[in-house]
Amino acid sequence: MSDATTTDLYEVTMALSYLREGMTAPATFSLFVRDLPPERGFLIAAGLDSALEYLSGLRVGPEDVDAFASALHRPRRDLEPLLGLEFTGDVRAVPEGRVVLAGEPLLEVTAPLPQAQLAETYVLNQLSHQTAIASKAARCVLAAAGRPVVDFSLRRTHGPQAGFQAARLGALAGFAGTSNVAAATTLGLPAVGTMAHSYVEAFASEEDAFRAFARSHPGPVTFLVDTYDTERGVRVAARVLKDLDRGPGSAVRLDSGDLGALAARARSVLDDAGLPDVRITVSGGLDEYAVDELVRSGAPIDTYAVGTRVGVSADAPFLDSAYKMVEYDGRPVMKLSSAKVTAPGRKQVFRRPGYADVTALAEEEPPDGGRPLLETVMRGGRRTGGRPTLDECRRRCAAELAALPAPARRIRAPVAPRAVPSGRLSALADHVRHRIEERTA
Template sequence: MSDVTTTDLYEVTMALSYLREGMDSAATFSLFVRDLPPERGFLVSAGVESALDFLAGFDITCADVRDFAAALGRPPQELASLRGLRFRGEVRAVPEGRVVFSGEPLLEVTAPMAQAQLVETFLLNQVTHQTSVASKAARCVLAAAGHPVIDFSLRRTHGVSAGLQAARVGAIAGFAGTSDVAAAVRWRLPASGTMAHSYIEAFPDEEGAFRAFARAHPGPVTLLVDTYDTLRGVRTAARVLRDIGRGPGCAVRLDSGDLGELARRSRRVLDAAGLFEVGIVASGGLDEYGVDALARSGAPIDAYAVGTRVGTSADAPYLDSAYKLVEYDGRPVMKLSSAKATTPGRKQVHRRPGAPDLVALYDEPAPDGAEPLLRTVMRDGRRTGPPDTLAAAHARLVRDLAGLPEAALRVRAPAPPVPKLSARLSHTTEVLRERLVARAGAASGTAGSSR
């Protein structure tokens, strides 16, 4: 099955109705996050590149129509209007790696109504997941305070594709490598890995396992030391590394227990053996909270491997994201429902030095010194430029983080900046709200009199 059918059924039923009614005017949908999770002081835009890949290849084939028809329990000929439908719209998006906040569009899609509607589910899936994990990964890098962070998340992510995405957005955040071989090859990332406890257990003793591993890998090795007794394992690793004359680039890995205290005692063992250049890698249920505590304690840990909690964004496993219609056929529209009201019209986000971001209508003049975040990345269903690079996305993130207030960067109890609405957008929103409320009241009164 193609990615075209990776959608919710109601996208198909709505698209069929739009086409039947001749509603093919341009519609603009805005994808944004309503509120940040409690422990987030910022989000990191991610998933835009995979969203653009999807849109560029969006083409409903006969096979897709048959699949839609099967799901609906209808003859394929009744869905013939969908056949050959391709995405021919425009996309404006915040480039990957940029810091974003609640209520700010991460991307806006403008296309004929059925096209813009049908792509909703896939775009939300890609941008929501990758932005969530990228944001947590960035916090890990901040918590590590300059020490390398490595992605070990693949075995626990919610699917193989999610694991690939976690490795990719980890690179945007500044991770030093990944254990995921496919991701390392696909995106030319440093591959990193050590050994499992099962490897140690397969040998008669720990020392035999370490020596065999070193024989198989002539370069630097990292030896897992906590299979039986951690400090005994460190002493054994030190003896093996000293005997075979290896030090620089090698490390021991701590995967359980009181990582801070074990790191201190392990450092003393390694230094006493003259292995000053052998590092200590910590792993085992770590995320930004554990990394932050270890770094603040002064534990002599040289690198952190993070897995399950980061690849699943365990403390905030989803974002309150939405893909909402904001304009149709040149007419601004909005939703009024309680706690989920939207603002109308196509938008731009202006980043202002020393001031909150300004969310404005897209054709408003930019304030002095402001930088627009949304860029046109697709026209007529084609990219406006080459695919973005991970290095460029990482550079944007580094720059944006440097401009955030300290309160937003805190690992515990962060305080995110709150964007402001422009005067014109606020006025447009209020006028449209009053008009819709009045129209609803008139309709209610008419219905009542008819009874």
């Protein structure tokens, strides 16, 4: 089976029905987040590369048809109209690393209706998950206020693929490294890591453990100092580092307790030992809220290692995202359900200074000072241009975050900018609404 079967069953049943009814005219679907999660002033667009990789290879083969028939408990011949279906459409999307706001399309797919429908689940999965994680990671970078942040999330993410994505998205948001060896080597990221408490416990004493670790790893080392008594562990680490002349570039890591107070005491011990260049790294259930508090307290912490709560975006683990048809066969369409009204027509988002965004129809000219966010990234089922590098996405993200209004950057009680619809988009929505109400009266 191929990735074509990584979909919800109703995508298959709808696509089959469209084919049987001859409904293969172009349809446009818009993917957007209805409302930002609490405590979010922005989102970082991510997951586009994964979505395009899927679309460029989407083709229903014989084994996929067998799987669909089995899932529906129907003869194979009933599902054979799907055989050979492949994606031949166009995609316009916000590049990875850009800030997006509630209601703004991250991506629009225009393709023959059965193709655009079958793609829904996978594309939603990739953009929703990765945008949530990238946004959480970006908030950690803001909270650290210039101090390095590294990714320790692999052991707690929801599977290895999610762990790989968390490492990549952390790098996109500005992280300085990852503990994930596969991600580090594949993506060219710095690999970071120290030792576990079990390593220290395996030796007769902390000093034996630290000296053994240093013998195996020439150059700068990081010692985990809170297996027993943290302040004593720092003193032992300082003595070993001093004896071995390993100060510059080395570090001690604090993983539990009152990290701010312990960091202050550790800094004092290291300075008194003549080791001002030994850094302090902290970990242990950290996210942007904890990092923000530590930074604001003035704690002498050099590096923040974030894991569990960031790798799963613990406070906002999902986005209220949607993939809705906005046009079929040249006819604008919209949904009128309470609290889930959609805007009709293909769209463009124009970014104006201060994130005073305007959501408009795709063919509209930009307003004064506005620049379009959605770019054509796939035409006729093939990617347009080359893939942006991770470094390019990272630079884009840094520039976007720097330009955000201060209230949106706040870690607690942020105020998110809101996009406004253009006059033409509002007029079209009113027209389509009235048409639907007249038809259904």
